Amino acid sequence: RITFEYVMLRGVNDTDDEARELVRLLKGIPAKINLIPFNPWPGAPYECSSWERIEAFAEIVNRAGYASPIRTPRGRDIQAACGQLKSESVKKRASEIRREAAV
Numbered sequence: 001r002i003t004f005e006y007v008m009l010r011g012v013n014d015t016d017d018e019a020r021e022l023v024r025l026l027k028g029i030p031a032k033i034n035l036i037p038f039n040p041w042p043g044a045p046y047e048c049s050s051w052e053r054i055e056a057f058a059e060i061v062n063r064a065g066y067a068s069p070i071r072t073p074r075g076r077d078i079q080a081a082c083g084q085l086k087s088e089s090v091k092k093r094a095s096e097i098r099r100e101a102a103v
Contacts, residue, residue: 001030008049008057009038019060032067 006022008014022033035058038048049057054070061068 001032003032003034005034005036007036007038008054010047010049010053012046014049014053014057016056016060019057023061023064023066026066032069033061034071035061035068036071 004026006013026033035054037051037054038044038046040046040048058068058070
């Protein structure tokens with residue numbers, strides 16, 4: 001069985017139609033789809049789907065016969081969740097470059 005990681009992005013890939021399209025794409029493939037709430041960072045171009053939207057998406061995928069657990073976000077409050085640490089290090093690097101350029 002293949003596990004797919006699906007990051008839930010508000011208004012990008014979280015509609016009922018997109019859930020049905022995902023099911024169509026995976027038809028015949030033994031799979032599990034982990035639904036991952038997006039972990040935003042300051043200035044991120046995306047937002048996380050609402051919890052209700054993620055649950056509705058999961059229900060469509062589940063009804064099609066695919067396990068689709070929703071990951072519990074951890075570390076968001078301190079910018080330490082998946083994807084947030086990298087953005088913080090990039091931001092620090094950019095500020096260091098600007099500071100050095102000013103010298």
